[in-house]
Amino acid sequence: MPRRTMIEAIRDAMDVSMGRDSKVIVYGEDVGFFGGVFRATQGLQAKYGKSRCFDAPISESGIVGSAIGMAAYGLRPCVEVQFADYVYPAYDQIVSEAARLRYRSNGDFTCPIVVRMPTGGGIFGGQTHSQSPEALFTHVSGLKVIVPSNPHDAKGLLIAAIEDPDPVIFLEPKRLYNGPFDGHHDKPVTPWSKHELGEVADGHYTIPLGKAAIRRQGSAVTVLAYGTMVYVAQAAAEETGIDAEVIDLRTLLPLDLDTIVSSVKKTGRCVVVHEATLTSGFGAELVSLVQENCFYHLEAPVARVAGWDTPYPHAQEWDYFPGPARVGRALFETLEA
Amino acid sequence: MADAGMLRFHVPEPEVRPGGTPDFSNVTIPKAGSVPRPEIDVDPRTIRDMAFSIIRVLNRAGEAVGAWSGLLSDQELLEGLRHMMTLRTFDARMQMAQRQGKTSFYMQHLGEEAVSCAFRRALQPGDMNFPTYRQAGLLIADGYPMVTMMNQIYSNEADPLKGRQLPVMYSSKEHGFFSISGNLATQYIQAVGWAMASAISNDSRIAAAWIGDGSTAESDFHAALVFASTYKAPVVLNVVNNQWAISTFQGIARGGSGTFAARGLGFGIPSLRVDGNDYLAVHAVAKWAAERARANFGPTLVEYVTYRAGAHSTSDDPSAYRPKAESDAWPLGDPVIRLKNHLIHKGVWSEDRHTQAEAEILETVIAAQKEAEGHGTLHAGGKPSTRDMFEGVYAEMPPHLRRQRQQAGV
Numbered sequence: 001m002p003r004r005t006m007i008e009a010i011r012d013a014m015d016v017s018m019g020r021d022s023k024v025i026v027y028g029e030d031v032g033f034f035g036g037v038f039r040a041t042q043g044l045q046a047k048y049g050k051s052r053c054f055d056a057p058i059s060e061s062g063i064v065g066s067a068i069g070m071a072a073y074g075l076r077p078c079v080e081v082q083f084a085d086y087v088y089p090a091y092d093q094i095v096s097e098a099a100r101l102r103y104r105s106n107g108d109f110t111c112p113i114v115v116r117m118p119t120g121g122g123i124f125g126g127q128t129h130s131q132s133p134e135a136l137f138t139h140v141s142g143l144k145v146i147v148p149s150n151p152h153d154a155k156g157l158l159i160a161a162i163e164d165p166d167p168v169i170f171l172e173p174k175r176l177y178n179g180p181f182d183g184h185h186d187k188p189v190t191p192w193s194k195h196e197l198g199e200v201a202d203g204h205y206t207i208p209l210g211k212a213a214i215r216r217q218g219s220a221v222t223v224l225a226y227g228t229m230v231y232v233a234q235a236a237a238e239e240t241g242i243d244a245e246v247i248d249l250r251t252l253l254p255l256d257l258d259t260i261v262s263s264v265k266k267t268g269r270c271v272v273v274h275e276a277t278l279t280s281g282f283g284a285e286l287v288s289l290v291q292e293n294c295f296y297h298l299e300a301p302v303a304r305v306a307g308w309d310t311p312y313p314h315a316q317e318w319d320y321f322p323g324p325a326r327v328g329r330a331l332f333e334t335l336e337a
Numbered sequence: 338m339a340d341a342g343m344l345r346f347h348v349p350e351p352e353v354r355p356g357g358t359p360d361f362s363n364v365t366i367p368k369a370g371s372v373p374r375p376e377i378d379v380d381p382r383t384i385r386d387m388a389f390s391i392i393r394v395l396n397r398a399g400e401a402v403g404a405w406s407g408l409l410s411d412q413e414l415l416e417g418l419r420h421m422m423t424l425r426t427f428d429a430r431m432q433m434a435q436r437q438g439k440t441s442f443y444m445q446h447l448g449e450e451a452v453s454c455a456f457r458r459a460l461q462p463g464d465m466n467f468p469t470y471r472q473a474g475l476l477i478a479d480g481y482p483m484v485t486m487m488n489q490i491y492s493n494e495a496d497p498l499k500g501r502q503l504p505v506m507y508s509s510k511e512h513g514f515f516s517i518s519g520n521l522a523t524q525y526i527q528a529v530g531w532a533m534a535s536a537i538s539n540d541s542r543i544a545a546a547w548i549g550d551g552s553t554a555e556s557d558f559h560a561a562l563v564f565a566s567t568y569k570a571p572v573v574l575n576v577v578n579n580q581w582a583i584s585t586f587q588g589i590a591r592g593g594s595g596t597f598a599a600r601g602l603g604f605g606i607p608s609l610r611v612d613g614n615d616y617l618a619v620h621a622v623a624k625w626a627a628e629r630a631r632a633n634f635g636p637t638l639v640e641y642v643t644y645r646a647g648a649h650s651t652s653d654d655p656s657a658y659r660p661k662a663e664s665d666a667w668p669l670g671d672p673v674i675r676l677k678n679h680l681i682h683k684g685v686w687s688e689d690r691h692t693q694a695e696a697e698i699l700e701t702v703i704a705a706q707k708e709a710e711g712h713g714t715l716h717a718g719g720k721p722s723t724r725d726m727f728e729g730v731y732a733e734m735p736p737h738l739r740r741q742r743q744q745a746g747v
Contacts, residue, residue, distance in 0.1 A: 025537060051537045057567060062526050062560030069467070069530025069544070072515060075537065077530075089556070096520045097527070103729045105508035105516035106498045110732070142730050165732035210735065254735035 003198040005191070006177045009151035010040050010116070013158035014078060016204050018048050024162060025070060026053045028063055028080030028116075037082055038118060038177060064090035067113045068098050071167075078162050081117040084171060085131045090115070098167040099142030114161045114168045119147070120228055120275050121312055121321055122175035122185065130312040132227075132276035137169045138253045138285065144168045144209055145253040147226040149176060150197035153250060156207030164209065173227035181228055182235035183323035212256035214263070218245035221269040221334055224260060224286050226252065229273045229322070236327035244271075244331060252282055260286070261293045268299040269337075271330045275322060278306040300337035303330045351586035355656060359666035364642075366668050369396035369612075370403025374621075377629045381607040388598035388608040391642055394617035395675050399682035405621040409458075411685045417458065417616050418676050418686070420478040421450035422694060425673060426702045427473075427483060428647075431490055434706070435504075435651045439714035440490050442504050444470050448646030448664060451616040451672035452577055454478045456545070459623035460513065463542040467515045467528035470505050471577065471645075472547055479512045483702065487709035494719030495712035499729070501721075522548055522555030525574070529564045532572035532630070543571040543630040551582020553597055554590040562638075566604040569635035573626040574606070576638065577613065579645035584658040601638030613643030614672040617679070642669065723747045 004012065017024045026041055032055035035042030045053040056063045060081055067077035081087045087094075094115065101111040121130035137145045146161060146168060148154035154172065161168040175181045179189035180197070192198030216234050220243040223233040230248045237244035245263050249255065264270045270290050272283040283304045290302050305322045313320050352360045372392045375384050394406045401407065409417070428445035435443040446453070453474030460466070466475050476486060485497060489507055492500040498508060508516035515531075518524055528546030535542050548558060553576060565572055576597045580587050591597060601608030607629070611622040619641065626637035646664040648655050680686035713719035727734070727742040734742075 025534075057560075057563045059560045059563060061557055062564050065523060065526030065557060065560060066530030066533060066564055069527035069532070070534040070537075072527065073465075073531045073534035073538075075534045092520065093523060093526075093557075097518060097523050100518075101516060102732070104498065104502050104506070104518070106501065107729055108497075108508045108510050109516050144731075254737060257736065 001199040001201055003193045004151050004200040005198070006151045006154050006172070007038055007040050009155040009200045010158055010172065011042060011044070012200065013155040013162070014041065014044060015047070017078070017159055017162045018044065018052060020204065021076065023074065023076045025075050025077045026079070027056050027077070029056055029058055029082045031055060031080050036080060038174065040080065040116070060086055060090035061093050064093040064098065064115060068093060068101065068111055071111045071113045072101070072109045076112050076162060078114040078116065081115060083129050084117040084119040084133050085128045087115070087117055087133065091136070094137070094143070094167070094169070095140050099140050102166065103142060110165060111167045112165050114158070114170050116170045116172060118174035119171040120173045120175055121317060122181060122228065124314065124317055126314040127311040132274065132307070134171055134252055135276060135280065135282045138282055142167065143253060144251065145171070146209065146251050147171045147173065148250060149173065149227055149230040149248050150180065150195070151192050151200045152197050153207055153213070155200050156205050157209070157250065159204065160206040160209055163206065171227070175228050180231045182231040183321065184235065185318055207250070209251045210254040210256055212250055212259040213248045214245060214259070215248045216244065216246040218243040219267055220244060221271060221331055222247060222260070222263040222267045223271050223273060223331070224249060225273045226250065227275065229275055232322065232324050233273050233327055235324040236331060239324055240328045240331055242331045242335065257289060257293065260290065264290055264294040265297045268297050269334045270298070270302045271305065271327070271334050272302065273305045273322060273327055275307050277309050278304060279309050281306055300334050303334050305330045349588040351588065351659070353660055353663070355658065355660055357660055359660045359663040361666055361668050364668060367391050367393065369393040370406070372403070372405070374404035374625070377625060377632060377634060379607065381605055384607060385602055388602055388610060389596055391610045391612050392618050392622055393612040393615055394621060395615045395679050399678035401617050401679060405618060408621050408624060409617065411680070411683065413458070414616070414676065414680060415685065417454060418673070418680060419694065419698070420454040420474060421616070421673050421676065422698050423702070424450045424454060424474050424477045426698050427477065427486070430702050430706055431487070432651065434490070434714070438716065439710070440492070440504050441715055442651055443490065444505050444650045445647045446471055446473065448667070448671065449577065449579055449613065449643050450474055451619050451676070452613050452641045452643060455616045455619035456575070456623045458620050459627050460545065463513065464545065465513050465515060465528070465531050465542065466545045466547065467524040467531070468517055468547045469524070469549055469577070470517055470519070471549070473505065473507070475514055476507060476509065476512055481509055481512045481514070483705040484708050487706060488712055491709055491712070491714045492720065493709065493713035494721060495709070496721060499721045499725040501726070521552040522557040525561040526557045526564060529561045529570050529572050532570035533564070533568050536568070536571055541631060543573065543627060545573045545575060547575045547577065549582060550576065550578040550580070550587040550597055551585060551590045553600060562601065562604045562606065565636035566606055569633070571630035571633070572636045573623065573630060574601070574636055574638040576640045577643065578640050579643050581645050581649070581655070581659065583649045583653060596640060598638060598640035606636050606638050608638040608640070610640045610642055612669055613641030614669040614675060616672060616676045644669065
């Protein structure tokens with residue numbers, strides 16, 4: 001089976017979707033001729049023409065707002081916001097419009113759009129190229145929120161998102177584009193070409209939204225993670241020797257609660273990990289759900305490891321980033337509690 | 338250097354406030370028929386002055402004059418008059434129904450009926466409007482059932498939107514009427530996106546975007562103009578300048594640009610101003626803009642100069658911020674009376690027939706109201722189910738919503 005980087009897998013997902021359905025339209029800043037600043041749309045304009053893949057003005061509300069109009073017309077736009085940090089001008093269009101169109105019109109109009117955006121830190125991008133705003137979207141009724149962690153999933157989930165009848169926020173952990181970064185920034189990253197999850201089948205396949213994957217089997221503690229933190233959590237488990245079960249949530253909304261609950265009931269302990277800031281982060285929702293559903297199975301308080309409640313810094317990137325050492329400490333504390 | 342020294346902060350003020358004498362002497366009204374009608378393939382650079390004039394067809398004597406006249410038959414004009422009268426009567430009844438507690442909220446069109454009623458006639462089946470809350474004439478003039486509109490206003494058991502939306506936030510794809518958001522300006526760029534999609538699909542349908550004077554200050558308005566200009570989208574960009582954004586006079590959103598139409602000039606978009614209280618002028622300009630869009634000449638920006646004679650909504654009291662007699666002093670008159678006078682002047686209408694038509698229309702609206710109220714009003718009779726509240730958030734209900742619906746006991 002061919003191996004691809006995550007960027008190649010994402011590009012392939014759009015290529016496959018555009019090839020199968022002429023209603024799929026791809027656009028965004030630098031997306032057309034150049035193929036995007038991360039090259040996710042490289043070659044698509046040449047292959048499908050300027051009507052199907054084109055450059056947009058630097059106007060995120062314009063990009064998402066026009067996509068909503070296109071979806072209302074009957075197309076399936078898959079648009080790129082260059083960095084998740086730039087999505088805020090489009091937030092009104094996403095929250096007040098895309099998410100509610102089906103509901104407020106009782107299905108008279110619907111909004112099958114995908115908004116792709118690179119998310120997360122680890123690239124010395126400072127406060128404007130490193131944020132993880134997933135909780136701002138999981139709080140909104142009517143949206144679906146996906147964070148893939150590897151090329152195989154990224155392709156299957158993106159095709160599923162493009163085919164989904166409702167608006168999907170597709171957050172791509174940019175530190176994973178080239179390999180499964182585990183937080184050890186001082187060591188080279190294994191390229192996806194040497195990783196089994198870099199295996200990406202040709203052609204069409206989907207991964208259903210709302211289904212988590214267990215990345216590491218274990219019996220001592222459950223770690224709930226997504227995106228880059230999946231590899232950080234696995235590294236922490238290996239390095240501490242703790243028999244942790246690592247769950248890759250993949251879709252945050254709707255959430256695969258069944259997989260979470262059966263794992264925590266088995267292990268009796270849970271650590272929630274995300275890169276986004278702690279307070280009111282998606283971890284808070286996960287902790288609530290775990291205690292509501294697994295309270296009598298819990299042997300210890302549920303712990304959270306997250307980004308500090310500061311803006312994402314530049315020079316202090318590795319003090320901010322919740323790496324394997326911090327996750328490892330949380331695993332120990334949860335076992336000893 | 339004159340005036341060096343301390344900086345002064347400038348906040349524009351309307352000419353007159355409550356207690357003052359209404360004064361529209363600053364509003365220059367060109368003579369009817371004085372603005373020429375360019376060909377639809379005109380170079381936008383050669384008609385920049387149209388953004389500062391006002392296209393008018395009906396003169397004070399009730400005659401239709403100039404290059405923009407002569408597009409509609411007597412029968413079509415009589416029908417147009419009936420649409421406007423119906424909208425006004427519908428508004429009056431629904432305004433009263435709100436005061437009687439039958440619904441929470443209402444927004445009327447008083448003084449602005451010509452804008453949406455005449456515009457609808459310039460579109461073709463399949464075209465799509467992205468309206469604000471003051472274009473119900475698009476529905477009335479397209480034959481959308483009044484009972485259905487009232488069911489929506491009452492949020493009753495027959496409400497097509499299942500009680501989920503504020504009154505007057507209609508939605509009808511079938512009638513080319515996009516779901517009204519209630520948030521301002523968001524629909525403007527969506528209309529441009531819809532038009533882009535039509536062009537991408539090599540379709541022949543066009544879109545119409547709607548916005549009020551106040552909301553042109555929103556960034557989505559400017560995004561829409563950039564996208565429409567860049568991609569030459571087949572869209573008519575309508576700005577309804579009714580002088581007041583709730584209590585804020587149009588000068589706060591307009592700033593120093595002179596007119597709202599002038600906003601289009603920097604984008605290279607042909608920009609016209611039209612007498613919004615002149616049914617014939619509104620229709621003629623809308624038709625010109627729609628033909629341009631359909632012929633691949635791209636967007637047109639149209640500013641309708643009109644006046645919001647009523648309150649912003651049932652929650653508003655205009656006497657707190659503008660003179661009570663201001664609407665009487667509005668120099669462009671009343672759209673219903675102007676079209677009525679024109680038809681009388683043409684000898685196809687009379688005061689008696691008008692009075693009779695008013696009575697007939699009132700009867701029709703009351704009959705529709707009775708039928709709608711048979712399905713319930715906001716606080717009495719049939720209403721949408723609690724189950725309806727949980728439906729339709731997604732195409733397929735996700736597990737967490739199903740759990741919550743069970744918790745709610747439905």
